Amino acid sequence: MKQNQEIRADYNRDTIIVYQAYGEKIAIPAIKNKKFQEPFSFSRMTWIKPSFLWLMERSNWANKSNQEYILAIRIRRDKWDEALNMGVLTHPDSNVYSSGHEWEEKFNQAKVHIQWDPERNFKGTKLNYQSIQVGISRFLIQEYNEEWIVDIEDYTPLVKKIRTLIKEGKYKEAQRLLPNEKVYSINSEIGNKIAKNSK
Template identity: 30%
Template sequence: MEPMTYETYLDAEARWPSTGRVVLAHQTPSHVVVYQAYNPTLATAIVAAQCLHAPSVVAAGYSLQRMTWIKPNFLWMMFRSKWATARNQERILALYVHRAAFNQLITDGVLSACDDGAVTRDEWTQRIQSSNIRLQWDPDHVPDGSRHLGRRALQIGLRGDALLAFSSTMVDGIVDVTDFVASQRPCVAAMHLDALLVPREDVFEWNPLEPATSSPHQDEKSTPRLEEATWC
């Protein structure tokens, strides 16, 4: 996996779009990084197993029966976890997802609210009931947790077989970035935004026509069904 790169928040904000629905994410030629926050016990198990569905992860308290949310936007994760100080969110994990797989999640996802005007409410209800991938647009946030006035950020909800496929074939590596988060908290507390570092994030250009390949190793690593999730 490629090492993460950083830039100052002020430089990043100057590059980012100021309005609209924007998928901001740390990207490499082969991966898109998404974030999750966990308690120390779960985070340790997940990093050791390098997946979400291993028996050791389930034994540590992870539930494959619930919807889990992944966040490509670092500052949204910082808002949600209060910079890794919120209860049960003290550890921040960066999950490296194959680019084609991340693209496919957006392609296959269903909006959590019927607000795009493209389908009727009945059609949307049928889609969201049958889909295991949910797309939710929330207000983006600035470092102190305040809402960004014009930009909205994406989070993706996964459950059932979609969650299992994500864990087993889409995630290529998991890194604990809590130490980096902790190193930046003093800058946030003092509002030294000129010194605050964030992962470099760019707009993800979604391509609905990209081939639906979850992983370049798809043939080597089959996807178990949910009831068979006893390996990693």
């Protein structure tokens, strides 16, 4: 298990917020209906991320093509925990798997993929700990859409406001508008599976 991996998220007793970035054709119906519909793909993996600032780096603050809308997707915590429990890392970490063969077998059968990437601050600088991404496979996407999602909110106006403040050098004001993310506790069984220290 690794000391520099940490799940931080905006969550309450029942739900947790994860983020995704999409273009208008997918985002607008999702915001309106609180569910995804075509042209959202139900036949390939979709990645959800509880770190707001990681997605800001990924989407260049909603400026990349087909990532102009930032969606805050509130999902059930029990489903999030189930996903972590099913997760298989995207690389053969020797702290988790006894061999590359064991990892490959589990990875090929996995319904959920887990990946760790350097966390960012609001200036885009890499931090000294890693943030989690969770890949929901095509075998779970319908369930994700129909059963996990409680609400979908458009955070694009908030993103633009924070981005403007950063450009103006108003870092304290920008910091105050960031979602309130705190450490998300998981049990040791899940922690061992995803190479994370449990709390």
